[in-house]
Amino acid sequence: MTTSGLIVMLLSVGTVTLLFGWCIYKVLTTPNETEKVHGVEFHTPDMDEEG
Amino acid sequence: MAVAGSAVGLGNFLRFPGLAAQYGGGAFMIAYAISFLIIGLPIGWAEWAMGRYAGSRGYNSAPGAFAAILNKRWAKYIGIIGVIVPVMIYMYYVFIESWCLGYAVKFWTGSVDLKTTEQTVAMFKSMSGQMADGSALAFSWDTALPWLMVVFVFNFWLIYRGLSGGIEKMCNYGMPMLIVLALVVLARVMTLGAPDAAKPHDNVVNGLGYMWNPSKVQIERTKPAPGEVKVVEELVGAAAITAAEQKVAASGGALKLVTITPWKQLLNPLLWMAAAAQIFFSLSVGFGVIIVYASYLKKTDDVVLSGLTASSANEFCEVALGGLITVPAAVAFLGLASVAGQGTFGLGFTVLPLVFAKMPLGAFFGGAFFFMLFLAAITSSISMLQPGIAFLEEAMNVGRKVSVTILGLLTALGTGFVVFFTKELKALDTLDFWVGTFLIFILATIQIIIFGWHWGIERGLREAHQGAAIRIPRFFGVIMKWICPVFLLAIFGMTVLTSLFGFDLSTRTFGAASSYVVDLIGGAKDGKAVETNLAAQLSVVLVIIVAIFFGLLSSRAKAYQRAELGLNKHD
Numbered sequence: 001m002t003t004s005g006l007i008v009m010l011l012s013v014g015t016v017t018l019l020f021g022w023c024i025y026k027v028l029t030t031p032n033e034t035e036k037v038h039g040v041e042f043h044t045p046d047m048d049e050e051g
Numbered sequence: 052m053a054v055a056g057s058a059v060g061l062g063n064f065l066r067f068p069g070l071a072a073q074y075g076g077g078a079f080m081i082a083y084a085i086s087f088l089i090i091g092l093p094i095g096w097a098e099w100a101m102g103r104y105a106g107s108r109g110y111n112s113a114p115g116a117f118a119a120i121l122n123k124r125w126a127k128y129i130g131i132i133g134v135i136v137p138v139m140i141y142m143y144y145v146f147i148e149s150w151c152l153g154y155a156v157k158f159w160t161g162s163v164d165l166k167t168t169e170q171t172v173a174m175f176k177s178m179s180g181q182m183a184d185g186s187a188l189a190f191s192w193d194t195a196l197p198w199l200m201v202v203f204v205f206n207f208w209l210i211y212r213g214l215s216g217g218i219e220k221m222c223n224y225g226m227p228m229l230i231v232l233a234l235v236v237l238a239r240v241m242t243l244g245a246p247d248a249a250k251p252h253d254n255v256v257n258g259l260g261y262m263w264n265p266s267k268v269q270i271e272r273t274k275p276a277p278g279e280v281k282v283v284e285e286l287v288g289a290a291a292i293t294a295a296e297q298k299v300a301a302s303g304g305a306l307k308l309v310t311i312t313p314w315k316q317l318l319n320p321l322l323w324m325a326a327a328a329q330i331f332f333s334l335s336v337g338f339g340v341i342i343v344y345a346s347y348l349k350k351t352d353d354v355v356l357s358g359l360t361a362s363s364a365n366e367f368c369e370v371a372l373g374g375l376i377t378v379p380a381a382v383a384f385l386g387l388a389s390v391a392g393q394g395t396f397g398l399g400f401t402v403l404p405l406v407f408a409k410m411p412l413g414a415f416f417g418g419a420f421f422f423m424l425f426l427a428a429i430t431s432s433i434s435m436l437q438p439g440i441a442f443l444e445e446a447m448n449v450g451r452k453v454s455v456t457i458l459g460l461l462t463a464l465g466t467g468f469v470v471f472f473t474k475e476l477k478a479l480d481t482l483d484f485w486v487g488t489f490l491i492f493i494l495a496t497i498q499i500i501i502f503g504w505h506w507g508i509e510r511g512l513r514e515a516h517q518g519a520a521i522r523i524p525r526f527f528g529v530i531m532k533w534i535c536p537v538f539l540l541a542i543f544g545m546t547v548l549t550s551l552f553g554f555d556l557s558t559r560t561f562g563a564a565s566s567y568v569v570d571l572i573g574g575a576k577d578g579k580a581v582e583t584n585l586a587a588q589l590s591v592v593l594v595i596i597v598a599i600f601f602g603l604l605s606s607r608a609k610a611y612q613r614a615e616l617g618l619n620k621h622d
Contacts (some may be wrong), residue, residue, distance in 0.1 A: 001258050001287075008080060012263075013174045013371045020306035020367040023360040036353040039361050044347055044437060046111070046444060046451045 060431030062333035064233070064424060065399040068377035069474075070325050072390045076378065077265040078316035082326035083481060087366065089538060091330040094495050095362055096523055097502035098336060099354035100515035102345025109620030111346040113339045114441040114605050118614035120501060121384065127611045130156060131601045132494045133339025134442045137435040138458070139486045139594060140338075142465035143479045144432050145206060149199035150178050151425040158407070158418035162192070165189050165408045165487075168384055168401070175400045182471035184586065187473045207459045210440070211452065214490055215268055229423035232410040233372040237404070240380045245407065252291045253386045258379030260287040261387060265313035268311045270295055273307050285387050298532055312437055320545035321565065327495075327542060328488035333365050335431075337495025339438045342432065355519035366622075380406050396483075397556055436462075442601070446608040461597070468593055474584035477570075481590040484567045490594075496539040503532040530532070 002008075027033050066314075071079050105116030113133025117126040148581070157163045157174075165171050178195050180187025187195050245254035270283040283306060286295050299306045314321065331337040345354060381390045381402040407417030436458060443454035472478035502511045508528040518520055548554045550565035551572075564574050570587035573580075605611060610620050 001260035003617065004266070005077060005260050008077060009259065009263040009375075010092065012080060012084060015441070016370045019359075020363040023363045025163070026124075026356060026558055027153070027269070027360060031438040033353065033356065033520055036351065036518060037346060037357045037360055038344070038352060039357065040307050044344075044441075046441065049451065 053223060057228070058115065059365060059368045059427045060333070061144065061151070061396070061424065061428045062329070062431075063365060064373045064377070065396050066332060067329055067369045067373045068381070069398040071262060071374065072378050072381060074319075074322045074325055075267055075316060076262045077267070078313045079322055079326055080263060080374075081265060081313055081322050082317060083329065086323070086327040086330045086530055087362075089530050090327055090495065090499075091334050091336055092359070092362060093344070093527055093535050094331075094499050094502075095334055095336045095358045095498055096355060096515055096527075097531065098341040099345045099358045100511060101498065101502060101506075102342035103348045103350075103352070103354055103517075104514050105342070106346030107350065108614070109383055110445065110610070110614055112445045113342050113438060114442060114601075114608075114611060115445050115620070116346065117501075118611045120277045120415055121505060122615055122617045124615055126169065126615070127605045127608070128602060129497055131170045131598060131605055132490055132497075133342060134438055134601050135339075135484055135594065135598055136337075136490050136494060137339050137437075138439040138462065139465065139482060139597060141435040141439075141462055143469045143482050144428070144435065145202055145462075146195060146199060146469055146479065148425060148428040148432055149195045149202045150175075150400060151180055151428055152202055153195060153198040154404070155418045155420075155422035155425055156198070157192075158404075158414050158421060161414055163408075163414065163417065165404050166253075168405065171401050171404045174404065175397060175405075178396070178400070179476060180470070182474070183474055184472050184474045187470050195470065199466070202429075203463065203466065206429065206436070207455065209429075210433060210436055211455050211459075221301065221429075225423055225426040228419075228515055229427055229604065230325060230368070232377065232420045233368070235416065236406060237372060237376050240376050240383075240406055241304055241399070243380065243383050243406070243596065246383050246405075250386065252288060253383055254288075255379045255383050257287040257291070257387070259375075260381030261382050261390065262374060263380040267311045267316065268292055268295075269309055269311065270299060270306050271309050273305055286381075287387060316564050320542055320549050324488060324492060324546045325544045327539070330490055331495055332487055333369055334362050335434070337491045337498060338435075339494065340434050342498075343438045343441050344434070349518070350590055351518040353519045354517075355515055355521055355523055359521070375502050376406075377402055396479070401504075443604070445610045446601075446604040448609065461600075465593065465597070468589070472589070473525050474586065476545050477584055477586040478590045480566065481570065481587040482594070485591060492539065492543060496536065496543065499531060499539070503536065508532050 027037050071083075086255060101116060101120060105111070105119045108119045110116050110119045112130070114127035114130030117130035117133075162175070174183055174193070177193045177598060186617070190196050243255045243257060245251050246252060264287065267285060268287070269285045271281050275281045284295070286292050295308055299308050327433055329439070335341055341358075377399050378390065381398055384405045403420070407413040407420070421499055439456065439458045439461075440451060440454045443449065443457055444451060447454070447457075469478045469482065506514070508531060511531070512523055512528060525589060533576060550568055553564040554560075555562050555564045563569070567587075568574070569581050570584040571591060573583045575581060613620060613622075
């Protein structure tokens with residue numbers, strides 16, 4: 001592994017780890033944010049329409 | 052945790068390492084990082100904002116969303132791409148999902164006794180049916196069919212019964228476990244050294260070098276004869292390069308040692324398209340999925356932080372875990388020469404069992420890892436069905452259960468097609484390129500043009516910022532309006548030029564078209580004539596048939612006629 005390879009690896013892994021950590025921190029420390037942040041929800045409104 | 056769980060899937064641990072290996076590692080990572088920043092994040096935010104807006108007007112499918120935003124008759128037909136992509140990717144994704152379940156059960160029941168690469172390759176070929184078309188349809192413990200039946204029925208049972216609570220709980224516990232298991236596997240990979248003492252060059256450090264070094268060093272033939280491959284061997288590590296220098300010196304000028312800079316590698320537009328498509332694939336951007344799920348959100352929900360959190364969770368799993376595990380382990384076990392030829396999804400299934408075989412409690416960890424991958428895949432495959440369900444509900448004006456039944460039949464036919472044409476996984480690879488790469492690329496380009504030019508940046512950001520705890524930095528406005536569309540159109544144009552017409556950017560001459568094109572229309576490779584491939588041709592025919600079916604449904608949909616007139620669905 002070359003020095004430039006090591007730099008690319010550390011920068012890439014470090015950046016995504018910091019970004020993920022910051023997002024978790026932001027969601028958990030902002031009031032009511034856990035209720036407002038969504039991903040793919042497995043319960044969609046059309047499930048309720050047919051009962 | 053639910054956001055992270057739903058974002059993580061097979062793309063992170065299997066597709067990404069396979070592509071990184073296929074396109075040479077380091078340079079691919081540079082294109083990948085740039086693609087994440089200037090297309091993944093901005094288009095993701097655009098899709099979240101446009102989806103929520105369409106949902107506020109009562110439209111939950113991609114054709115409905117496009118018709119509601121553009122108010123044009125043709126808009127719904129463009130939106131159909133947002134249905135074709137998830138539905139057709141589901142057709143092969145569920146096949147790969149079944150391999151994960153099969154591997155998990157085989158590990159846990161102690162029926163995996165792997166000692167050599169040949170054994171893992173044989174196990175994967177048997178599971179995926181690569182030996183011959185139709186071989187995956189044999190009903191046996193070693194083939195995918197029994198697992199596929201379980202997985203397919205399980206997916207639709209969950210969807211049909213609406214058992215969302217159960218899958219969400221599984222996801223909440225399963226995802227942290229997957230990350231912990233991946234960290235355990237990572238620790239083992241990093242301490243592998245050189246598994247075969249007779250091949251000291253095949254070690255983890257060289258694997259990391261292959262994955263992350265921006266420059267490549269290879270031995271090439273000075274004057275390759277017709278039909279002869281130009282590249283003889285790729286090299287990583289000082290010892291290998293020293294040995295290669297001696298080999299070249301002894302060749303009497305027949306061989307030469309070449310260093311390929313990242314800039315030269317980055318001239319390959321297919322590399323950029325693959326990097327961009329991987330960003331789209333793993334973030335579900337340009338996929339037709341986010342626009343549907345965002346349509347169910349309220350004005351007070353936070354689409355900016357939702358998009359960023361889902362993306363960052365994905366990137367963490369992909370780069371920090373997937374990128375450090377599979378390719379370095381593949382180089383250590385298979386050697387540099389074999390890494391790139393394992394297919395996009397095959398690398399993980401061939402290499403990871405070898406890692407588990409060298410771990411204490413390997414059968415337990417192997418089973419657990421593949422089972423967690425299966426759980427991650429289930430959440431992704433279910434999410435791929437919702438765009439099709441929402442579309443059929445809107446286009447045919449039917450309820451969810453009818454829609455699920457029709458989609459179940461359609462995807463069963465498509466999956467059956469993929470599972471039959473398994474020789475060299477041709478149907479899967481062809482669909483993954485033309486749908487999982489090409490169509491995603493087109494849809495994403497259209498979406499960012501609509502966001503940046505039809506809506507305009509001011510309105511687009513205003514829509515996105517409603518209910519948001521953080522604001523999208525202003526410079527992303529310039530990226531969304533100018534850089535992103537120009538970047539995507541340039542890559543698209545260059546890919547068509549090089550893949551379809553075989554234009555070589557370095558020599559500025561016309562040569563052989565890409566293998567994906569040669570499979571469809573025939574051509575030449577390395578000076579030899581190559582015939583067309585029936586499985587590849589039929590795969591493209593399948594895409595066209597599905598597109599026509601969805602197009603006919605859209606043309607008659609009353610809901611979309613209302614959207615074209617600027618009316619809400621339920622006014």
